[in-house]
Amino acid sequence: MNKLLATMLTIGFAAAMVGTGTIAMFSDTEVSAGNTFTAAGPIDLTIDWDEYYNGEPIEHVDETSGPGPIFTLSDVKPGDYGEATISLHVYFGDAKVTMKVELKSNDDVSSTEPELKAGDSEDNPDDLWDGELAQNIDVTIWWDADGDNEIDDGEKIIKEGKLNEVVGEYLLDADPTTTDIDPFKECETYYVGFSWSIPESIPGGDINIIQTDKCTFDITFTAEQEVS
Amino acid sequence: MESIKPLLMSLLTIGAVTIAGWTGTLASFSDTEISSGNYLEADRLDLKVGWDEYYNGNHIEHKDPTDDPGPIFYLDDIVPGDYGEATIILYVDSQTINPLVSMIIEVKSNDENVATDAEKDANDNDDNPEDQWDGELAQNINVVIWYDIYDEGDSDTDQDGITEYPGDNIQDPTEPVIYDGSLYNLVDPTTHTFSIDLDADPYTQVVDLFEPGKYYYIGFSWKLPSNVGDIVQTDTCTFDITFTATQT
Numbered sequence: 001m002n003k004l005l006a007t008m009l010t011i012g013f014a015a016a017m018v019g020t021g022t023i024a025m026f027s028d029t030e031v032s033a034g035n036t037f038t039a040a041g042p043i044d045l046t047i048d049w050d051e052y053y054n055g056e057p058i059e060h061v062d063e064t065s066g067p068g069p070i071f072t073l074s075d076v077k078p079g080d081y082g083e084a085t086i087s088l089h090v091y092f093g094d095a096k097v098t099m100k101v102e103l104k105s106n107d108d109v110s111s112t113e114p115e116l117k118a119g120d121s122e123d124n125p126d127d128l129w130d131g132e133l134a135q136n137i138d139v140t141i142w143w144d145a146d147g148d149n150e151i152d153d154g155e156k157i158i159k160e161g162k163l164n165e166v167v168g169e170y171l172l173d174a175d176p177t178t179t180d181i182d183p184f185k186e187c188e189t190y191y192v193g194f195s196w197s198i199p200e201s202i203p204g205g206d207i208n209i210i211q212t213d214k215c216t217f218d219i220t221f222t223a224e225q226e227v228s
Numbered sequence: 229m230e231s232i233k234p235l236l237m238s239l240l241t242i243g244a245v246t247i248a249g250w251t252g253t254l255a256s257f258s259d260t261e262i263s264s265g266n267y268l269e270a271d272r273l274d275l276k277v278g279w280d281e282y283y284n285g286n287h288i289e290h291k292d293p294t295d296d297p298g299p300i301f302y303l304d305d306i307v308p309g310d311y312g313e314a315t316i317i318l319y320v321d322s323q324t325i326n327p328l329v330s331m332i333i334e335v336k337s338n339d340e341n342v343a344t345d346a347e348k349d350a351n352d353n354d355d356n357p358e359d360q361w362d363g364e365l366a367q368n369i370n371v372v373i374w375y376d377i378y379d380e381g382d383s384d385t386d387q388d389g390i391t392e393y394p395g396d397n398i399q400d401p402t403e404p405v406i407y408d409g410s411l412y413n414l415v416d417p418t419t420h421t422f423s424i425d426l427d428a429d430p431y432t433q434v435v436d437l438f439e440p441g442k443y444y445y446i447g448f449s450w451k452l453p454s455n456v457g458d459i460v461q462t463d464t465c466t467f468d469i470t471f472t473a474t475q476t
Contacts (some may be wrong), residue, residue: 045259067263075271075323077475093257104264112274112321113295133270163268196268214269218262225256 044091045223050149051084058082063089070194070219078207081197085149088172088190088221094183095223099158099192100169101141106134106215118206131213134164137196141166143176144193151193163196163215183226194219274321275329275473280397281314293319293443300469301450309454315376315397315447318426320473322440327473329428329438331446333414334421338366338465346458363463366412368456373406373414374399375430376447395445403447404430411450411465426471437476 047067051059061067070084088097108123108130116122124130140160142151151157156176159166174182174190184190201207276293279300291297300314320327340355340362348354356362377394399405406424407414415422428436428444438444448469452460 043257043259045261047261047263065259065261067261069265069267070263071266071268073267074269076268077271077273077325079475090259095258109269112272114274115272133268137268198270208273210270211272211274212270214267216265216267218264219266220260220262220264222258222260224258227256 043093043095043223043225045095045097045221046089046091047086047221049084049086051082052149053082054080059084063087071196076198078198078200078210081195083149083193083195085144085147085191085193086219086221087147088184088192088223089188090184090186090223092186094185094226096181096183096226097172097174097190097221097223098169099141099172100218100220100222101159101167102218102220103134103164103167104216104218105129106131106164107213108132109212109214112208112211114208115211118209120209131215132209133213134215135162136202136207136210137163137198137215139163139166140193140195141170142193142195143173144191145176147189147191149193151195155193158192163217167217184223271323271325272321273325273327273473273475275327275471276319276321277471278317278319279314280317280395281312282397283312284310289314293317300448306452308452308456308460311449311451313397313447313449315395315445316469316471317395318438318444318446318471320438320440320442324440325475326437326439328435328476329426329444329471329473330423331426332421332423332468332470332472334419334468334470335366335411335415336420336466336468337361338363338412339463340364341462341464344458344461347461350457350459352459363465364459365452365463366465367410368452368460369411369465370409370451370453371411371414372399372408372447372449374447375404375406375427376445377403377430395443397447399447399449406446411467438473 044065046063046065048061048063049070050057051070053073070086073082090097105128107128108120111120111123120132121130139162140151141158143156143158145155146152158170159168171181172184172190172192174184199207202209274295276295277297278291278293279289280287281289281300283303300316301312303312318329320329337360339360340352343352343355352364353362376397376399407422425435426444426446428438
């Protein structure tokens with residue numbers, strides 16, 4: 001308790017400095033030097049993933065604190081599909097974990113003749129949001145309980161819709177079988193699946209409208225120490 | 229030291245307030261991993277059509293593969309004995325897609341236009357202005373459609389000393405023929421259409437898909453026999469040729 005008090009004092013003085021103009025009366029100083037706190041260790045979040053494209057495994061990335069992009073797919077076409085199951089680990093304490101999906105661009109890039117025939121406008125090189133790809137990629141984000149890269153019966157869907165509709169921040173539930181949102185336990189492995197597919201056709205439309213379009217997006221996981 | 233207690237207490241309070249002010253950002257330890265730069269980029273599939281055309285042995289038109297081909301054949305006043313040929317160039321613009329390419333020929337009309345005296349002497353009826361199908365030209369134009377793909381690998385020099393190559397507008401005997409007969413008989417009598425999935429390699433048993441970035445050649449030659457007679461005078465036949473590339 002003494003040590004804690006001392007630290008509070010230090011913080012308190014720092015705060016009081018701001019107010020010295022009004023509290024400049026009596027003063028006394030007691031120095032308690034050399035106090036040391038060793039923190040329980042900063043919470044550490046790591047991820048790794050396994051990725052498939054059209055049914056074939058294309059990437060495995062080992063546990064890392066500095067993930068690059070998970071999805072880097074050029075030349076996707078109608079009927080293509082893919083999936084990455086991301087595994088999440090927290091260390092040095094239980095944590096509540098959020099997942100944020102953010103669309104950064106949805107660009108037309110260029111216009112082909114079939115694309116224009118499909119009703120698209122000519123690409124505007126200054127506009128990063130004039131594409132139609134994000135509106136036409138179906139995405140499912142789910143709690144891949146067994147980490148097998150497949151949506152199994154009973155596995156909880158976190159969010160599904162077109163890519164431009166699944167943007168948002170989601171508090172992940174370490175145990176979807178309970179009614180509470182459970183925190184991640186340290187040193188356990190949890191899995192979130194992110195699957196995508198491009199339909200072969202657009203009802204009442206022409207899928208050629210997505211030709212050469214490119215969309216970019218960020219996926220951010222944040223672990224925050226669980227205060228009990 | 230007694231006197232310092234109230235100060236201590238108040239400092240503690242300030243400290244607590246200050247800490248409370250920080251909770252929004254420093255409630256507890258946290259760690260963030262960002263996977264940025266994810267992207268999905270769609271491929272393209274764009275078929276382009278061009279041709280080289282000859283009429284009575286003279287080169288009359290070259291068209292680079294384009295998205296907007298007009299008519300390939302636009303020939304007025306042909307006479308018995310005339311002949312011509314266009315080798316159609318097909319080009320698929322894509323990064324990765326090998327499409328199925330089909331060709332549909334639709335005869336749109338085979339019209340008498342007007343009946344000349346010479347035509348009537350040749351037992352033709354008077355023109356019916358309401359009828360687009362009362363002509364005799366389509367029945368009398370012979371067309372040959374073939375894969376003008378002579379394989380350079382089998383380098384060969386004909387007796388005439390001309391070395392064959394793909395898309396050379398010459399129908400080599402080894403090149404697979406798609407159709408040889410009258411324009412009239414080419415198409416289905418009710419739909420007036422002829423349809424075929426083109427074969428990127430007609431020397432194999434299956435219909436092979438086209439590869440992007442390569443040129444493929446379809447020869448289309450025609451001839452109005454010199455002995456056709458006067459029955460075709462002033463007749464006009466029109467037809468569309470449609471090429472479609474489809475991702476499979």
